[in-house]
Amino acid sequence: MKCDEVRILLSALLDNELTPEEKKNVADHLANCEDCRREYASLLKLKEVTDDMKYLDLPDRLWAGYWHGIYNRIERGIGWVFLSLGAIILLAFGAWRLLNDFFLSSRPPLILKIGLGTLLFGMIVLLVSVLRERFFSRAHDRYEEVEL
Numbered sequence: 001m002k003c004d005e006v007r008i009l010l011s012a013l014l015d016n017e018l019t020p021e022e023k024k025n026v027a028d029h030l031a032n033c034e035d036c037r038r039e040y041a042s043l044l045k046l047k048e049v050t051d052d053m054k055y056l057d058l059p060d061r062l063w064a065g066y067w068h069g070i071y072n073r074i075e076r077g078i079g080w081v082f083l084s085l086g087a088i089i090l091l092a093f094g095a096w097r098l099l100n101d102f103f104l105s106s107r108p109p110l111i112l113k114i115g116l117g118t119l120l121f122g123m124i125v126l127l128v129s130v131l132r133e134r135f136f137s138r139a140h141d142r143y144e145e146v147e148l
């Protein structure tokens, strides 16, 4: 076998794609030819490096995606906690003020109290309905993520 022929087969040898006969021919040549042996050694080194890079690269990308997902979830979780807390504080304060200054006061006429009470009740029902829909669609999204 000539050096040119061997060089062509070297990378196939590294990928374990040679027939037993070709493998034997190349091995015989390498045993007697230092140039091809050196070429083989450098190819082997290159393959090791690229294999290492493949192994390092993939988990890195997976980790980046993982942390990005975690970060998004934490961020949204914190957002929801603060939003809920703020809404509860404002609603409680508003309800307390409304009860004291409006509903327990004798100044506004009863019909105005009934009107505003009905309006507020409707708004609360709508708010709860919208929030419930949001939570349901969020749960649905999470289910789809798992499916992927």
Ligand SMILES: [Zn+2]
Pocket (backbone or CB within 6 Å): 002, 003, 006, 029, 033, 034, 035, 036, 037
């Ligand atoms: Zn050679």
